[in-house]
Amino acid sequence: MVTKVLCVAEKPSIARAVAGHLAGENVQGRNIQGNNYTKNFEFDFNFPTWGPCSVVMTSVAGHLTSQDFAPEYKKWQGCDPAALFEAPIVNFVDEDRKPIAANIERQARYCQILYIWTDCDREGEHIGTEIRKTASDINPRLRQPGKTVRARFSNIERAHILDAARHPIPLDEAQADAVSARMELDLRIGSSYTRSLTLNVGNIIKQRMQSDDKQILSYGSCQFPTLGFVVERYFRVRNFVPETFWGIKVTHKKDDIDVSFRWARGHLFDRMVAVILFERCLTANTACVTKMQTKLTSKWKPLPLTTVELQKCGSRFLRMDSQRVMQLAEQFYQKGWISYPRTETDQFDRAIDLRALITKQTQGQTPWTAFADGLLNGEFSNPRQGRNNDKAHPPIHPVNFVSPETLTAEEQRVHEFIVRRFLACCAKDAQGSKTDVSILYGPETFNTSGLIVLERNYLDIYPYDKWTSSQDLPNYREGDVFEPTEARIEDGQTSPPTYLTEPELIGLMDANGIGTDATMAEHIAKIKERQYVETRARGRAPVQADQDVESDFEDVADRHAPQARGRGRGRGRGGRGGAHRAAPQNQGMQEFIPTTLGVALVEGYDNMGLETSLSKPFLRKEMELKMKAICEGRMTRREVVQESLDQYRDVYIRAQRQLPVLHAAVRKYVFGEAG
DNA sequence: GCAAGGTC
8 A cells, every 4th residue: 555645844945845745746736625735746656665655745824723812811801911821722733723723633533644834943843743743633643652743844956855755853842842831921921011001001092091992901021022122222211311522633735635544542531641742742743654555356246135135225225114024025925936034044055046046036027137147157156155054044035026017116126136236246345455655653553545436247237235435535545755735633523323213123032032033023013003113214303502512523433332441431321312413324214213102112121220121132042041951951831831930920029019110110201190 | 803823
């Protein structure tokens, strides 16, 4: 009898691709009942482990099952929110997933082997156990050792997939357990805190504001730290105190060129010291060229595109918020234009046929057609390898040609960016020649430099990067002695940091492990929806006159790390929330400002003096470490859940006792009452 | 009416 194998992928696209490879491309999928996306592919395949098999390849669409509290805990007024730390949780298949579950049950009934093809990451491992549960409830033989296996694959190249099919491995229970722990904690903690906040604080606001809208005040392990980043920056802007600094500027006119030299010390915050050094320069009268060096330099092409990078670039270059960019990328993916849009990988697998992908972009008459042609005719260069590989998806790249005229203006911007980014990755780095000149003027060193761009290469297809030649430098030689045309002491002021922009916020979330590539945009949208933060276009804030004192020191002002100098900055209020003169490319960029409510929540919790801050990323990071501990067998799922629940329950109780502190913050910020 | 994570 032929062995029957049921293969289940995490999403339809993987099922189609894998079935294509195993069956030899000519396999037609059959729609399943009640779901338009999921298909079953039937074919034969000779697995070394089981011999000739008849195979059904199908898929789920992400998690198959959901968790929620037992019915008696669903009414908000029906129980103390704290009860949710222990309330029973039930597992069920969501209504819209029932056709998919039914399909798996039907197919699993008579199969001998269940072969899981979910993504090789933690969530994928958990989804694998959900599939196994559904299948083995119908067909218990699948619980026997070796009857349920999974494939290990990190891309969908033919050879790689065939190899994976021939070398099944067991599901990784530890990884699935880690996800399961995370799910339980997020549900219990999120729900209990959210109900408590809404009932204890939200209702007060509603009464005072005499508003009827159902405002939810939610807490989540990702949304709160995201809010925390916005509030933290807001206070850094508000509390900023400008400081005066002094620097020396030297200019020299030679060969009819005005050369301006930068002081090697940058600037000093002590005027006396600056003046003394300046006087020593003047005393010396002449300056001597100590270095004149010209060398080749290159500007590196960008790394292969990840989701986080796509979102950052979307805000920065395309003026689109991250959620919108992801919506469009998702559409492109579903239409078969681009690869999977949720990826952390910034390196192309060696097996991928980049030239074939470039060839697709030589069709039609687009702004990039000629460049793609050029790549195929000698200008190709292997993409850089980044440091990240999620082992599940390649970097985002175009997989088919799309004629730009068929797209809306908004779609075009995102699509064109993805294509240009891909072509840039396959092009050569830009080449230039950089000249550095150093002079010694009295005891002080000054530098200047010039750049000549020799070959633009990738820059021709990637206008988002700027690299331009500077003005020519005159011909200096080492040992030249000259009298500077002008030397003067200049003062300037440090300027405040700017409010957080979306790319910065995404960067912070990414660096602190808040959310995943697929969810960061949602968390940002969530805190807007909750009215914790607002966005506005940069540059609209009133500019105060004394903000504009900076002259040539713009780029050395330490506006991004004012504390770094170890000087007494913490002078409290008094700084302004005034706008910084944004660089031109930042004009119109959206910036994030917390609402009074957002500030009140963060301040309120902070003022409680809890040892674990709810608005800082540490708790989420701790959860991440505990998940890792489960994966590595150092902790069990039960231990992690117990420990974390104890911790959050403790914070919950303390916070409950200190509700007046939270109320005070709300009165202060939301109602504008003196504290 | 709650979370965060998958996915269509």
